[in-house]
Amino acid sequence: MQKVYERPESMADVQMSYCPGCLHGTVHRMIAEVIDELGVREQVVGVCPVGCAVFMYEYMSCDMIEAAHGRAPAVATGVKRVLPDSVVFTYQGDGDLAAIGTAEIIHAAARGERITTIFINNTTYGMTGGQMAPTTLLGQKSTTCPTGREAMREGFPIRVCELLATLDGPIYLARVAPVNAAGLVKTKNAIKKAFQKQLEGRGFSLVEVLCNCPTQLKVSPIDSLKWVEENMVPYYPLGEFVDR
Amino acid sequence: MAERVLMKGNEAIVRGAIAGGCRAFFGYPITPQNEIPECMSRLMPKAGGVFLQAESELAAISMVYGAAAAGVRTMTSSSSPGISLKQEGISYIAGAELPCVIANVQRGGPGLGNIAAAQSDYFQSTRGGGHGDYRTLVLAPWSVMECYTLTAEAFDIADEYRNPCLVLLDAVIGQMIEAIEIPDWKPKVPPKPWTTTGAKGRPANVVNSLYIIPSDLEEVNNRIQARYKHAAEHLTRAQSIRTEDADVVLVAYGCSARVCRSVVDMARGEGIRAGLLRPITLYPFPTREIDALAERGKRFLVVEMSSGQMVEDVRLAVEGKSEVRFYGRTGGVVPAPAEIVEQVKAMAKASSGSTTVNRQPTTVN
Amino acid sequence: MHQEVVMAGAGGDGIMMIGQLLAHAAVLEGKNIVWFPSYGPESRGGPADCTVILSTDEIGSPIASTPDVLIALNQMQLDKHAPTVRREGLILLNCSLAVPPKDRDDCRVISIPASEIAEKAGAVKATNMVMLGCYAAVAKPVTLESIIKALPEVLPAHRHNLLPVNELALQRGAEMGVG
Incomplete structure (x- = not known):
């Protein structure tokens, strides 16, 4: 009998604590598959964020570091600079990367750190209870903008890939949405490409993954995927922003 | 008698650090400690180490956290307002039981204060400074010679106790020049099986300060406190x-x-x-x-x-x-x-x- | 022997340099020294001063609150520091740019036209050296030979063409001190 699906070696044999329908687990698995396919598990040092993915270190079977909120790119810099042959990635949510950690991600990108960032944009602070994120869409309700985000009150959502694309340090920036079969394939491919770019040793790579949060959107998992497609993709266009 | 050389306190911190085995420095400019990153940027690459000017004190201490997790002797330096910013990372480093060295060239406060010498960060230094039940081990040089020797030793101490070690000086000690005799220094580096360097031929390691189960976190706290008790017996000077x-x-x-x-x-x-x-x-x-x-x-x-x-x-x-x-x-x-x-x-x-x-x-x- | 000297001038006068030169000379003679700069938020211009403490004993306070000696290169710095000099101390001033204090009869005050002397020696920039040479001859913290010996350590390599003029300025200053 041919085995067509199994747990990647880079993934730990434990149950994840994510909400039903959440894409975090899917993206974790893709990262683990990519690490396996590139044969770099023994060189990998991953840096987890503060947020829903805070326990990612329990789900991976590679070396992992838990960073302070927003500081993952700085921690990753510290590792990569002293271990230049390691393969270093950060996994960060929108609050972690685009609010409290804005300085760290911009400067890691500007320095062209040879690290890879997987950026999960789900427009909300999921773990703390659905507060407004830097990527919350205009009009979108949250527990801290209960009447909906208003530009003149809460400001505009931040497009991270476009922002970082103005810098010379990144060599790969892509935005993907694993909300359908094609999107899943494209997401995996982008993550793999980002890691391959790191192995080339020429600069910084980041994949922004548009994700759902059925719990905070208070909709079914299927409807949350539709919501991403219908509401997020128009504001956060998909594609490769930098590839050099 | 060994040859005596003239050296500024801040430069002695750098040379002592390199003698003590420091191979990664992450800093951010602030007076009156600027000679430390400046001198590091010249000397650290020659010692085969890493020098990087970070975008902020917050980032610098997190870079130290990363380098320490990777098992390299690492340090940062700053002056009072910058040390306040570093408290976040210092608490995480203490919580993750990582070694590192921090030099604080104290200046007048509170707030922006001024750039003259002060000793008003004693509470911050000796009580932990950041959140949570931890302390930093604190060494206080009173001469340029001690800036060298205590900084070198700080790396041994940080490794032994798996805890941040703070070298606390002030603008006078950092800015003054005295003649010192460069000692022969042999760093004592313990094995570090806990480092995150890639899980090659061993199970994966995790560097972390998050323990969601209270009794687990209490165990960590007890372990940390036991080290301080040991330090009180053996390190006090x-x-x-x-x-x-x-x-x-x-x-x-x-x-x-x-x-x-x-x-x-x-x-x-x-x-x-x-x-x-x-x-x-x-x-x-x-x-x-x-x-x-x-x-x-x-x-x-x-x-x-x-x-x-x-x-x-x-x-x-x-x-x-x-x-x-x-x-x-x-x-x-x-x-x-x-x-x-x-x-x-x-x-x-x-x-x-x-x-x-x-x-x-x-x-x- | 324990001597605390404050050197004061304007940014660019080479105050820090003569302080360090004195420090190097003291090390050559096996003495203990502390050199401490005053420093401000400005990167250029403004007053510049430093303290050098030389001693055959262990040095305690690195700050000279009542110095034994003041070397002042201009009027502003003389006015600022002259009141701090200890009773029966020494005030050495550059009378090319300053007039002696009226209220320090309790000190030994020596005025020399250091800028003119330096100019005649070949470089007005060496005014600092004239002052240091004079101080060395009067107060004998170290020998002039030690200072001259230390000169190449303090003067950056690309300025070593200026060693002779600096040495001459030191000697001219010293002559003023013994004369």
């Missing part, structure tokens, strides 16, 4: 100068200890038996040494360039057995020896007539 026959013992560290060193001779020149107890480790604090002097009836004058911080530790050590007075200057003012001699005289005079124990601080600003 103080220098006694002419305390044997002293009636008044000055207690001071760093720059103010240097001033008090002059005071001891000046007071004795005027017939007052003064001595100096200089804590070299501020945490762990030389409680036992001070207690022993108090038991012998010595009276204490604590001198700080602050409104009175270390004096609290002296009072805790003395436990009311003897008189403890305080003299401090703030805002970056360095007290002149003559000012302190007056305080010692007043104290000596008070003792000849009265046995009243004055537990109130005498603060002169």
